[in-house]
Amino acid sequence: MSVSITAGPAVSAGPAPAQRRRSRRRKRIEIALFAGPAFLVYVTFVLVPVALAAVYSFFRWNGLEALTDFIGLENYRRALSDPVFIGAIGHNLFVVVMSLIVQGPIAIGIALLLNRRLRGRTFFRVIIFIPYVLSEVIAALSWKLLLQPAGPFDTFLASIGLHGLKQLWLADGNVVLWTLFAVLTWKYVGFAIILFLAGLQGVPAELEEAGRIDGASWWQIQRYITIPLLAPTIRIWAFLSIIGSLQLFDMVWVLTGGGPAGATTTMATYMVQYGFQRSQLGFGSAVAVILFIISLAFALLYQRFVLRRDLQGPLSQGVR
Amino acid sequence: MTGLTDSRALTALDGAERDRRPRHRFDWSQPFVYVVALVIVGITVVPVAYIWINAFRTTAQINADAAAWPSPWLWQNFATVSTTSAFWTQVLNSTITALGTTAGVGILGVLAAFVIARYDFRGRDALYSLFTAGLLFPITVAILPLYLMLQGLGLVNTLAGVIIPQIAFQLPVTIIILVPFLRAIPVELEDAASIDGTSRFGFFWRIMLPLSGPGLVTVGVLAFVASWNAYLLPLLLLGDPTMQTLPLGVQLFSTQYSQDTALVLAFTTLAMLPAIIFFTIAQRNIVGGLTGAVKG
Numbered sequence A: 001m002s003v004s005i006t007a008g009p010a011v012s013a014g015p016a017p018a019q020r021r022r023s024r025r026r027k028r029i030e031i032a033l034f035a036g037p038a039f040l041v042y043v044t045f046v047l048v049p050v051a052l053a054a055v056y057s058f059f060r061w062n063g064l065e066a067l068t069d070f071i072g073l074e075n076y077r078r079a080l081s082d083p084v085f086i087g088a089i090g091h092n093l094f095v096v097v098m099s100l101i102v103q104g105p106i107a108i109g110i111a112l113l114l115n116r117r118l119r120g121r122t123f124f125r126v127i128i129f130i131p132y133v134l135s136e137v138i139a140a141l142s143w144k145l146l147l148q149p150a151g152p153f154d155t156f157l158a159s160i161g162l163h164g165l166k167q168l169w170l171a172d173g174n175v176v177l178w179t180l181f182a183v184l185t186w187k188y189v190g191f192a193i194i195l196f197l198a199g200l201q202g203v204p205a206e207l208e209e210a211g212r213i214d215g216a217s218w219w220q221i222q223r224y225i226t227i228p229l230l231a232p233t234i235r236i237w238a239f240l241s242i243i244g245s246l247q248l249f250d251m252v253w254v255l256t257g258g259g260p261a262g263a264t265t266t267m268a269t270y271m272v273q274y275g276f277q278r279s280q281l282g283f284g285s286a287v288a289v290i291l292f293i294i295s296l297a298f299a300l301l302y303q304r305f306v307l308r309r310d311l312q313g314p315l316s317q318g319v320r
Numbered sequence B: 001m002t003g004l005t006d007s008r009a010l011t012a013l014d015g016a017e018r019d020r021r022p023r024h025r026f027d028w029s030q031p032f033v034y035v036v037a038l039v040i041v042g043i044t045v046v047p048v049a050y051i052w053i054n055a056f057r058t059t060a061q062i063n064a065d066a067a068a069w070p071s072p073w074l075w076q077n078f079a080t081v082s083t084t085s086a087f088w089t090q091v092l093n094s095t096i097t098a099l100g101t102t103a104g105v106g107i108l109g110v111l112a113a114f115v116i117a118r119y120d121f122r123g124r125d126a127l128y129s130l131f132t133a134g135l136l137f138p139i140t141v142a143i144l145p146l147y148l149m150l151q152g153l154g155l156v157n158t159l160a161g162v163i164i165p166q167i168a169f170q171l172p173v174t175i176i177i178l179v180p181f182l183r184a185i186p187v188e189l190e191d192a193a194s195i196d197g198t199s200r201f202g203f204f205w206r207i208m209l210p211l212s213g214p215g216l217v218t219v220g221v222l223a224f225v226a227s228w229n230a231y232l233l234p235l236l237l238l239g240d241p242t243m244q245t246l247p248l249g250v251q252l253f254s255t256q257y258s259q260d261t262a263l264v265l266a267f268t269t270l271a272m273l274p275a276i277i278f279f280t281i282a283q284r285n286i287v288g289g290l291t292g293a294v295k296g
Helices: A002-012 A017-056 A074-080 A083-114 A121-133 A136-147 A152-159 A176-200 A205-213 A218-246 A250-255 A267-277 A281-311 B002-020 B029-054 B059-064 B076-084 B087-118 B124-136 B139-152 B159-183 B187-195 B200-211 B213-229 B232-237 B246-256 B261-295
Strands: none
Touching: A017 A281, A017 B087, A017 B124, A017 B139, A017 B159, A017 B200, A074 A083, A074 A281, A083 A121, A083 A176, A083 A218, A083 A267, A083 A281, A083 B029, A121 A176, A121 B029, A121 B261, A136 A152, A136 A176, A136 A250, A136 B029, A136 B246, A136 B261, A176 A218, A176 A250, A176 B029, A205 A218, A218 A281, A250 A267, A267 A281, A267 B139, A281 B124, A281 B139, B029 B261, B059 B261, B076 B087, B076 B261, B087 B124, B087 B159, B087 B200, B087 B213, B087 B246, B087 B261, B124 B159, B139 B159, B139 B232, B159 B213, B159 B232, B187 B200, B200 B213, B213 B261, B232 B246, B246 B261
């Protein structure tokens, strides 16, 4: 008995030390070989440029001369005191808030409706997803064509007797932000619906069944069983939506170019305008850093207060 | 035994009773659902369909009446666009870029995810966090220095200049999706493989890769679509018309031919097709992958 006890640890200690050392070195080499390339590419082309943007933001610089004209926080002061840039932040926040309170409920409602045995469900899915698969450029150009003054959309309104609603959709500063939001909703609500439909597959049918047997109405089942169980998906969607809205560029750049008269400028279009078109790389970088800080603040607050439950220890599960 | 026959009798009775009722009680919510579904389909599809249908008319016809059915259906716009414009060059450029990005992201991503999911080492959590933090670094923030860097490397007006940064920026989401996939493969398989004398890489190659197929397809599809639709980086990097990708091509064409609406519509229609066909085929994988990612 005592023999087997002393033998125990020796056996579990495994191979001889030399062999273990060799296998440990081998493991290190494997880690470096496998993860190294991804790490290098990621650091070089993602982290380094972001860090460089932070450096450039302290200089007045056109990208050609040496980086010598250090001006401290002047670029930041200039951006934050430019009413156009403050307006741009406002436009981004408008899209953030409107997306959450308009697109969210629409998408949840449609997903709940479509989440039942329905003839041609695959067909609906494909159709609903079409705007999302189209590139922003193509979607924006299409809508630009449709919304031109006296264009197809106005003709359509007239044909259903709504002449009164006709607007200069893309040229009237009071209307254009709403137009932009409508086009964004058209483009992205399908993504939200698909996401929610995917989430709904994870809601066990037994629970809804149980609710029905207990006499709950359709609405009660959705309200008290399905939607709460869908909550993690909704929270992830909201996160993606917020970040996307803050970084809005492609659609705006093609649809309105930020105009008319800055009525749809976003932080990103403002940055490209100054950084590239006017070659003010230092100033453009400061704008990029502000955009990043705002995104980061949103992301951290959101993770801290909303997502904590969903992401709790993503590394603590199922890892040896 | 009696209990069993009883329950059988009950079932039979139940069945008989059910048969007496009309087979399908008419569910009033069902037509409502279809109406809603149709309205959504309409809002989604009509703008796209308008473009497709009017691409079969002439500009003169469109100017005379913005909304009418083509009569007869004319193919000449498509013929003009596909023979005279840079359309096919742009399709080729977009395809090369998307395939390059997808292959790069797939290979680099799965190897890194394998290490994060399957190796135990100091700094693993930090490595994973570093990659996940990448979700917060959009290409928009990095674009100015990135452009200068690519200029320094002589990659302006090359497809490689678009592919490599796209791989880098697609890595975070790829790794986030793949790690749970690779982690879910049971440890027992790995032990069995190692007892049978398989190396770590052999295990990865012969067991991990085949088993993580669905995850790989998902990240592949996401990378492909992201690259196919990318705008900002190609816009800044690919000034040379012979190097342009499809989104740039559509924009350029619509400015050049702004007077000839029908041609622009035809070009736009053609440019939409690859993405829609690709998505219709890959539809299942995207939805499946999203489910995995959300649960992950």
